[in-house]
Amino acid sequence: MIQFKTRTLTIFESALFRTTSGLYTGNGALVLVDPTWLPDEVAAIRHYLDDLTGKQGLHLIFTHSDYDHIIGDGAFPEAKTVASRAFTESADKAEQVRLIREFDEKYYLDRHYPVGYPEIDFVIDEDEQFLAAGEARLSFWLAPGHNPDGILTLIEPDGILFAGDYLSDAEFPFVYHSFRAYRETLVKIDILVRSGRVRVLIPGHGSVCTATEEMQKRLSAAHAYLDTLEDCLLNNKPFPEQQLWSDYKYKAGQQEYHEKNIELFRREFGL
Ligand SMILES: [Zn+2]
Numbered sequence: 001m002i003q004f005k006t007r008t009l010t011i012f013e014s015a016l017f018r019t020t021s022g023l024y025t026g027n028g029a030l031v032l033v034d035p036t037w038l039p040d041e042v043a044a045i046r047h048y049l050d051d052l053t054g055k056q057g058l059h060l061i062f063t064h065s066d067y068d069h070i071i072g073d074g075a076f077p078e079a080k081t082v083a084s085r086a087f088t089e090s091a092d093k094a095e096q097v098r099l100i101r102e103f104d105e106k107y108y109l110d111r112h113y114p115v116g117y118p119e120i121d122f123v124i125d126e127d128e129q130f131l132a133a134g135e136a137r138l139s140f141w142l143a144p145g146h147n148p149d150g151i152l153t154l155i156e157p158d159g160i161l162f163a164g165d166y167l168s169d170a171e172f173p174f175v176y177h178s179f180r181a182y183r184e185t186l187v188k189i190d191i192l193v194r195s196g197r198v199r200v201l202i203p204g205h206g207s208v209c210t211a212t213e214e215m216q217k218r219l220s221a222a223h224a225y226l227d228t229l230e231d232c233l234l235n236n237k238p239f240p241e242q243q244l245w246s247d248y249k250y251k252a253g254q255q256e257y258h259e260k261n262i263e264l265f266r267r268e269f270g271l
Contacts, residue, residue: 004208009160009200010048011208014041017253018170018205019068021045022162024155025052028134031059031155032079033162034204035072039111042072049076059133062118063164063204064143064150065090067099074113082122082131084142086149093117124151127188141192145182146174152188159199163189167218170206172225172248174257179268183226190219221247233265 003013008026013019014037022033023045030052035045049058060079062070065087073081090096097117104111122131130139136155143150146165153162165174166189175182192198193215201209201218209215225244232239244258245251265271 004202006200008158011202012041012045012048014038017068018168018207020202020204020206020208021072022160022202023049024136024158024160026155026158027136028056029059029136029138029155030056031061031133031136031138032076033061033153033202034063034069035060035076036068037071039109042075043112045072046075056134059122059131059138060118061138061151061153061162062087062120063153063162064147065092065096065117066147066165067096067103069164069204070096070118071100071103071115073118074111074115077113080121081118082124082138082140082151082153083118083120084124084140084149084151086142086144087118087151088120088123090149141188143185143188145178145180145185146176148177148181150185152185152192154192154197156197159197161189161192161198161201163201163203165204167201167209167215167222168203168206169209169218170203170248170250171254172244172258173222173261175261175264179226179230179265183223186219186222193219229261229265233262233269233271 001013004011008024010023012021016037019036021035024031035042058079060076060081062083100115124140127141128139130137139154141152143152143164150164201215
């Protein structure tokens with residue numbers, strides 16, 4: 001379904017995990033971000049794109065390499081792809097493709113396009129690297145922490161920030177890679193939000209956000225979760241789980257990520 005639409009931006013929301021796919025069509029640019037999930041949903045995005053008139057060269061951006069975000073790649077073979085250096089050098093490529101195949105096999109899904117790990121044309125090595133697409137400017141920041149190979153993408157002049165799996169209103173921080181890096185990425189987002197350059201923020205899962213106060217609220221919520229986790233683990237206190245599950249309602253789907261966060265925190269800080 002379409003969750004959010006303006007003259008230049010369409011955000012599709014999957015039936016699964018509130019995962020978002022973005023399409024930007026302003027300023028002579030055509031930019032697709034993380035087209036995803038069920039075969040019919042990817043096909044709907046493909047058809048939506050095919051129906052656009054006056055098509056320009058397509059850029060396809062991957063916010064990170066988790067399999068739910070790369071699963072649609074093969075349906076857009078004409079695209080110039082963008083992702084981080086860590087994405088192209090990931091040791092986890094085969095595992096992400098295996099997870100796609102396992103998911104499809106488990107739910108009897110057939111995809112009418114090839115499934116594989118994306119080949120990347122434009123590699124992001126550093127913060128504020130940019131790319132011109134028509135009259136639009138795409139700027140990128142490295143965003144590790146959730147996983148090792150995330151990027152933030154800011155489309156200007158519109159002020160559209162694709163945050164990948166940060167600042168969701170549906171999920172507390174899922175930290176698969178590093179707590180220290182996760183905090184650093186939150187700081188980068190905070191600086192961007194404070195600069196006034198961000199007018200629309202799109203998380204990889206959950207609702208688009210257009211108010212600066214709401215962006216700041218999500219930043220505070222992410223820090224608050226991490227602060228509580230840190231305090232409980234460093235000081236041997238029980239984590240207030242009841243509060244967590246009143247703030248985040250998808251407990252059955254998310255409990256394991258909270259437990260994995262605890263495991264990773266203990267490893268990362270040698271507890
Ligand atoms: Zn995700």
